Each structure stands twice: as C-alpha cells, then as structure tokens.
Amino acid sequence: MTITPQWKDELRARITLSSVIMRTDKLTKAGREWKGCCPFHDEKTPSFYVNDQKQFYHCFGCGAHGDVISWMTEQRGLSFIDAIKELAAEAGMEVPAPDPVAAKRAEKRAELIDVTTEAQDWFVEQLRGSAGREALAYLNRRGLKPETLREFGFGYSPESKQALPTALPRFEDHMLVEAGMRIRTDDGTTYDRFRGRVMLPIQDARGRVIAFGGRILENRDGVAKYLNSPDTPLFDKGRTLYNLHRASPASRQTGRVVVVEGYMDVVALAQAGIKDAVAPLGTALTEMQLEMLWRMVEVPVLCFDGDAAGQRAAMRAISRALPMLAPMRSLSIVRLPSGMDPDDLINDRGVGAMEKLLAEPKSLLDTLWEFERDAMPLESPEAKAGLKKRLMEHVDTIGDPDIQSLYRRDLLDRFSAFAYPPRQQAKRGPWRGPAAAPKTLSNGARSTLQKSMSGGQRSDLLGAVIAGLVRHPGEISRHSEALIELARHDQSAAPAIESLIELAETLDSRIQTAISAEQGFPAPPVDNRYAFLREGTPPGEAREELAEAVSLLAHKPALEAAMAATIARFDEDPEGSFAEQARLRQQLMTVDERLKAFGRKKAGSDTARDENSVSSDS
The missing domain is CATH 3.40.1360.10 (Dna Topoisomerase Vi A Subunit; Chain: A, domain 2)
Known part of the structure; x- marks a missing residue:
C-alpha cells in the first residue's frame, strides 16, 4: 500500500478538522479559528487552537501540533493505517489498494475474525446456560461482579471434544483449526482445543477478538491451569498485550x-x-x-x-x-x-x-x-568481584552510549560504596590548591565563567548550573558527558562548558569545596533560588538538584534535534514518523514541566525573599 503525499493532501482537504476534534473535545469559535482547552495536557485557560484553512491544530501550552491524521493516531490511539481507513471512509475516498499478497492476507484475517467472533458469542451463551453453572459459581467465588464478567466477555467451553463444529456449522473444520479453536492430530482427526474452561477473549488494539485464554475450574495434575490460543494468522502472542x-x-x-x-x-x-x-x-x-x-x-x-x-x-x-x-x-x-x-x-x-x-x-x-x-552472599573479595562483573555485563548490553555511561558510573559508585565502605579520617582543612604544579585557567575561560554566572548567558538556569558546578567542582567530571552533549546541541552554551571542562582539569579529583576568587577562579555566587547555590545545603541534596538541572539542560535540545530529524523523514516513513513524533513530543512535555518546576521554585524563592525584605524594612 502506497500512501502518497498528494493522496494525503486530498484527504485533509475533504475533512474539516474542527468537526473531527469536536466529536470528543469542546471548541469555541475565535475569529477564523477555533480554540479550547488542550486535550494533551491539563490546563484551565484555553491555549489549543484549530485552523481549518491551514488544516492543523496547535497548543501554545504544550506544543502539541498536527493535522487530522495525527489527531486520530495521537488522541484516538489508532494506528496510522487504521486512521487513514477511517478518515477515507468519511471523506468518500478509496484507500490505495494493497499488493495482492497483502490483500489475500487481509481477506484471510477477516474470515478468521468471523470465526473467533462467533466462537466468543457461543462461549458467553454457555456460561449463562446450564453447562456453565459450575463455571459461573467459580467466578462468583473469586469475587467477580456481573458487570466485570460482561465487560471482559467471560464465557465457558464445555468438556466435549466436538462441541464447536456443531455450534458453528457455517465454518469448515480447517477454518476452526486455522483460527486456533481446534487441534489437528497426525492422523488427521480434529478436536476442540478448549474444554471445561472459563474462557476470556483476547482482543487486538481495535477490540476485535483474535484469540482466547482458558482457565480450568480446579487444579488437576498434568493439566495446564491456563491455556492460550496458539499463534495464528490473527494472533502473535509476542506482538499482543492483553487489554x-x-x-x-x-x-x-x-x-x-x-x-x-x-x-x-x-x-x-x-x-x-x-x-x-x-x-x-x-x-x-x-x-x-x-x-x-x-x-x-x-x-x-x-x-x-x-x-x-x-x-x-x-x-x-x-x-x-x-x-x-x-x-x-x-x-x-x-x-x-x-x-x-x-x-x-x-x-x-x-x-x-x-x-x-x-x-x-x-x-x-x-x-x-x-x-x-542480593543474588548471593558477598562475604569474600571473589564474591564482590562477581557482583561487579554481573553489573558491568548488564551495562554492556545498553545500546545508547550516554545511558550506558551514566549507568556504568552510577552502578560503579554504588558498588564502591558497598564494597569499600569509608573509613574514619581526620578532618581535612580547606582546599588550598593541587599539591602538584597545577595547570592554570586561562583568562578567557575565567572571563567566560564569570560572565555566565552573572547572567550573561541566554538561559538563567544554565547560568545557575555553571555557578553550581563552580561551587561543587567535584561534580564537573561526573556530568562531563551530559555537558558536552549540551554544547553539541546548544552553541550558546559551548564557551561556558568548554571553560568548565578546562577548570576541571586544574583540580585535584578529590576536591569538593567551592573555588574561591583568591585562588584565581571566579567566586560562585550564593543564591537561595537553587539548593546547589545556597549556603548550608547538605551536599547530597545539592548534588541531586544539580544533577537534575544538568539533565534537563542536556535533554531538551537533544530531543528537539531528534524531533526535527523525525519530521524530516515523514515522507519516507509516515507511520513510523508519526509514532516517533508522538513519543518525542511526550518527552518534550515532560522536560518542559520539569523546567517549569525549576522556574516555580525560583519564583517562590524570589517571592519569599521579597516578603522577608519587606518585613525587615517594616
């Protein structure tokens, strides 16, 4: 099946987008457009707009954007092909015909769905009749309510090996076998697969019955408690999720x-x-x-x-x-x-x-x-080494290099803390610089860091993070990969990040205290807006908030770049592109919400500081 861009343009032109959206969501007229509360995120003030002339919707709150096809896939949850078919039927258009092999496969699936649908109706009848009295009592004992039995389509398959051919006479025996309802032996005889079991229909994403699961009423030796349909042209258990x-x-x-x-x-x-x-x-x-x-x-x-x-x-x-x-x-x-x-x-x-x-x-x-x-006792060095080996074997299977690096670092940190618990040490005085002759931070790098911490950067959060890393220099190397990734996607952040990396190279790797101006580095500010810039914040809390801030800064531009690449390949792979755009858009919404949470924290701190100031003045 080939869905060309021209065919999709014709489909969009024949469908009024606002009328499709208003079947599930309220819109009001706003000039030449329609507006309403966004269905993709919670909001009280409408920021969701629909433009029928330009054939798109857009939310200024969460950034959701698309046309009538993406509405059907993202809001209705249909697959791309199912969305196309439903809209085409409404528009009076013929969907481009599939190739002959695919057409034959679709015809076979339709025939088998007729089999499973009628079998389901018959199983439900049996549960309500005299044959299903014991099964219904069993379900009642399990506490299942009548409305639950109806919603999930519970039924019953009698003990007989030859009940289905009599119950479904319009289907030939080979169709019942192909649908997974009956079993054919080596000598060619056939018998019902499900016998004496409570039956549950297994449905596809559109709610069509494609298979069954059956449970025996009482446990018996040698009899499987649960029995599912085999894989058939309708049913692939590895590609199906129940419910x-x-x-x-x-x-x-x-x-x-x-x-x-x-x-x-x-x-x-x-x-x-x-x-x-x-x-x-x-x-x-x-x-x-x-x-x-x-x-x-x-x-x-x-x-x-x-x-x-x-x-x-x-x-x-x-x-x-x-x-x-x-x-x-x-x-x-x-x-x-x-x-x-x-x-x-x-x-x-x-x-x-x-x-x-x-x-x-x-x-x-x-x-x-x-x-x-907890897999085994860890009472010897060899056992501890085995733990480390198992952890790293898991890490080596991770495909994404950034995630692999972060998992490796985190698990090694946990392993080190577990295998080498800290010993009591004398208190160390303030850090006075590396013992060996240190590298010196260039004037340009020093100036760049000073500028970023004083608000010269585009992002207020970026400036706070730079200051936080200067205040907690031991965290610079920990986040170096995320910082480099941020610099790759955000050129405005690159100079400050390069200076941070240069700063990290001048330090003793054990250093945790803030760098002071007397030591030749820009003094990090004290700022109550963020835990990692407040005096007296416990180190663990500061590191945790700083790690989240770095993660947010790195993730958003990376996701935006991935979204642009996905949109660019839409014509080559429309269905895959739609699915990927939906996933990336959801991720961007999550990152934006977390960024807003930082903003609310900042605003709350500013308000509290202003109130304290007013109180002091009075």
Missing part, C-alpha cells in the same frame, strides 16, 4: 500504564478501578511489546508478584529492556508483598494499598542493583 484496547484510552488520562503478569490480574485491577493495566500472554515481555508500551508512556510500571518467580520475571523484563533504553524511556518496577498477587492485595488491604505501591515504584536502575546485590 490494550481498554488500557490505551485510560492511559492517556492517567499518564501511566501498568503491566501485570496475567489477564486475571488485569481483571482484578479493572474491577477495583485501575483501568490502565495490560498483561503479556504467557511469555516474558518481548521487544515488540516494550515498544508498544513506550508508545503509550515513557516509563511503564511493571508490577510483579512478590515471590521468587516474580523477581525472576522482573529481571527478564529488565534484561530485555536494557538494549532498548533511550533518553526519557525506561521502566519502573513494583514488587507486591511476598505471596500476593494484585487480587490478593486488593482483597486483603484495599485498592488504596495497590495505588500506593503503583505511585512509588522503584527505578529500573535501583531494581537491577538490588537484585544483583
């Missing part, structure tokens, strides 16, 4: 997606009001499933049972994710109390306990460190 079609719109409201171990966990959470949960289907998370999750949110929350199996599942997911990490794209991990799954926790302690855990997940980095640290 995605419900969780995706919920996730756009919560800004979160929760990944649990099985579909009954999803059902339990949904019944308790947590609607943004999905589950893999009997396998560890795959690369494709991780990509699907990252299209929804930057940091999905993985929620695992609190037993050894749950811990191993968390590590399998982490190992799969490490090579795929990217700026503002990671995972967070929640471990449930030992011996509990989500249903147990909610029944025992209430949904509030579950929400509290989900609100305070551990980072991927913390989980990785704790798992390897």
Whole structure:
C-alpha cells in the first residue's frame, strides 16, 4: 500500500478538522479559528487552537501540533493505517489498494475474525446456560461482579471434544483449526482445543477478538491451569498485550500504564478501578511489546508478584529492556508483598494499598542493583568481584552510549560504596590548591565563567548550573558527558562548558569545596533560588538538584534535534514518523514541566525573599 503525499493532501482537504476534534473535545469559535482547552495536557485557560484553512491544530501550552491524521493516531490511539481507513471512509475516498499478497492476507484475517467472533458469542451463551453453572459459581467465588464478567466477555467451553463444529456449522473444520479453536492430530482427526474452561477473549488494539485464554475450574495434575490460543494468522502472542484496547484510552488520562503478569490480574485491577493495566500472554515481555508500551508512556510500571518467580520475571523484563533504553524511556518496577498477587492485595488491604505501591515504584536502575546485590552472599573479595562483573555485563548490553555511561558510573559508585565502605579520617582543612604544579585557567575561560554566572548567558538556569558546578567542582567530571552533549546541541552554551571542562582539569579529583576568587577562579555566587547555590545545603541534596538541572539542560535540545530529524523523514516513513513524533513530543512535555518546576521554585524563592525584605524594612 502506497500512501502518497498528494493522496494525503486530498484527504485533509475533504475533512474539516474542527468537526473531527469536536466529536470528543469542546471548541469555541475565535475569529477564523477555533480554540479550547488542550486535550494533551491539563490546563484551565484555553491555549489549543484549530485552523481549518491551514488544516492543523496547535497548543501554545504544550506544543502539541498536527493535522487530522495525527489527531486520530495521537488522541484516538489508532494506528496510522487504521486512521487513514477511517478518515477515507468519511471523506468518500478509496484507500490505495494493497499488493495482492497483502490483500489475500487481509481477506484471510477477516474470515478468521468471523470465526473467533462467533466462537466468543457461543462461549458467553454457555456460561449463562446450564453447562456453565459450575463455571459461573467459580467466578462468583473469586469475587467477580456481573458487570466485570460482561465487560471482559467471560464465557465457558464445555468438556466435549466436538462441541464447536456443531455450534458453528457455517465454518469448515480447517477454518476452526486455522483460527486456533481446534487441534489437528497426525492422523488427521480434529478436536476442540478448549474444554471445561472459563474462557476470556483476547482482543487486538481495535477490540476485535483474535484469540482466547482458558482457565480450568480446579487444579488437576498434568493439566495446564491456563491455556492460550496458539499463534495464528490473527494472533502473535509476542506482538499482543492483553487489554490494550481498554488500557490505551485510560492511559492517556492517567499518564501511566501498568503491566501485570496475567489477564486475571488485569481483571482484578479493572474491577477495583485501575483501568490502565495490560498483561503479556504467557511469555516474558518481548521487544515488540516494550515498544508498544513506550508508545503509550515513557516509563511503564511493571508490577510483579512478590515471590521468587516474580523477581525472576522482573529481571527478564529488565534484561530485555536494557538494549532498548533511550533518553526519557525506561521502566519502573513494583514488587507486591511476598505471596500476593494484585487480587490478593486488593482483597486483603484495599485498592488504596495497590495505588500506593503503583505511585512509588522503584527505578529500573535501583531494581537491577538490588537484585544483583542480593543474588548471593558477598562475604569474600571473589564474591564482590562477581557482583561487579554481573553489573558491568548488564551495562554492556545498553545500546545508547550516554545511558550506558551514566549507568556504568552510577552502578560503579554504588558498588564502591558497598564494597569499600569509608573509613574514619581526620578532618581535612580547606582546599588550598593541587599539591602538584597545577595547570592554570586561562583568562578567557575565567572571563567566560564569570560572565555566565552573572547572567550573561541566554538561559538563567544554565547560568545557575555553571555557578553550581563552580561551587561543587567535584561534580564537573561526573556530568562531563551530559555537558558536552549540551554544547553539541546548544552553541550558546559551548564557551561556558568548554571553560568548565578546562577548570576541571586544574583540580585535584578529590576536591569538593567551592573555588574561591583568591585562588584565581571566579567566586560562585550564593543564591537561595537553587539548593546547589545556597549556603548550608547538605551536599547530597545539592548534588541531586544539580544533577537534575544538568539533565534537563542536556535533554531538551537533544530531543528537539531528534524531533526535527523525525519530521524530516515523514515522507519516507509516515507511520513510523508519526509514532516517533508522538513519543518525542511526550518527552518534550515532560522536560518542559520539569523546567517549569525549576522556574516555580525560583519564583517562590524570589517571592519569599521579597516578603522577608519587606518585613525587615517594616
């Protein structure tokens, strides 16, 4: 299928953008445009504008921008092709025909969806009839409400091996086999795959039934508790997430997606009001499933049972994710109390306990460190060396060089603090300069730093960060890679960063105290607006805020450059470009919010200082 730019232009011309948006969001007329509150971020004052003549929408608050196609993909959650098909039907246009092989494949999928759809209807009927009495009692004992059973489409498959051909007579036996509903043996006989099981439909992103999961009513030796459909032309378990079609719109409201171990966990959470949960289907998370999750949110929350199996599942997911990490794209991990799954926790302690855990997940980095640290006793140098080796093997799998470097540094710092705890040392006096003959900071570098700290730079935060690094010079080398990346994307920051690197080369690597003017360096200011520039701030707090500020400064221009590159390749790969733009735009929004938080902190400090000044004057 070839969607040309000319065809898309014709499609946009036939669709009134404002009318599409007003199906879900309120707009009011504003001259030649329409305006309203942005659907992509929370706001009280409208900053979202729609221009039908120019065929685009734009939010001046969060920067969301696009046309009717991107609206369907980003706000409605459709794939590019599904958005094109829906809009084309509305506009009365024919979508360019796919090649013959793809057309035959699509026809086959449509036929098999008819099979699974009718099978689903029949399973639901069985649960409501006499054959499903025991299954319905089992579901009631598990505490599932009637509305939950209806929403998730619970059904029942009778014990008979030949029930489906009688129940679905219009479909030939080979179609039932191809849809995964029946099994063909080597001698050519066939029988029903699901027998005597509570049935759950597995649906695609559009809500169409493509497969099934079945659970036995009571545990029996040699019988699998859960049984899923095999891979078919409809169903690829490595490319499917259970409940995605419900969780995706919920996730756009919560800004979160929760990944649990099985579909009954999803059902339990949904019944308790947590609607943004999905589950893999009997396998560890795959690369494709991780990509699907990252299209929804930057940091999905993985929620695992609190037993050894749950811990191993968390590590399998982490190992799969490490090579795929990217700026503002990671995972967070929640471990449930030992011996509990989500249903147990909610029944025992209430949904509030579950929400509290989900609100305070551990980072991927913390989980990785704790798992390897606790994997075996560390009572000998050899065991400690083994810990370091395992950590570095994980780090070596990370594809992004900046993230790999940051993980390496952080994990080595943790390992050093753990393996070589600090000894009591006599207090050291103020630093008086390197013991050996130091390099001297050039006059030009000294002048550049002085100018950046006194407000001569374009960014007020950049000036504060430069001053913070002069006040805490031991942090310069720690953040050198992020600073160099910032200089690469922001030429206005390059001179000050070059001077900082030059400053770092003049220092004893152990130095932590501020550089003073008497030592030939510009004196860092004392400024209550930021913790890293306040007198008396605990070193850990100062380093933490300074690290966040450096990260923000480096990330935003890098993301903007990535966005420009993605937009430039739109004509070559429209669907991929749309998905990547959505992901990058979400990341930019997050960075902007964090930058605003720094701004609010600054404004709050300024206000407090002014009030104190007025109080002193009076």
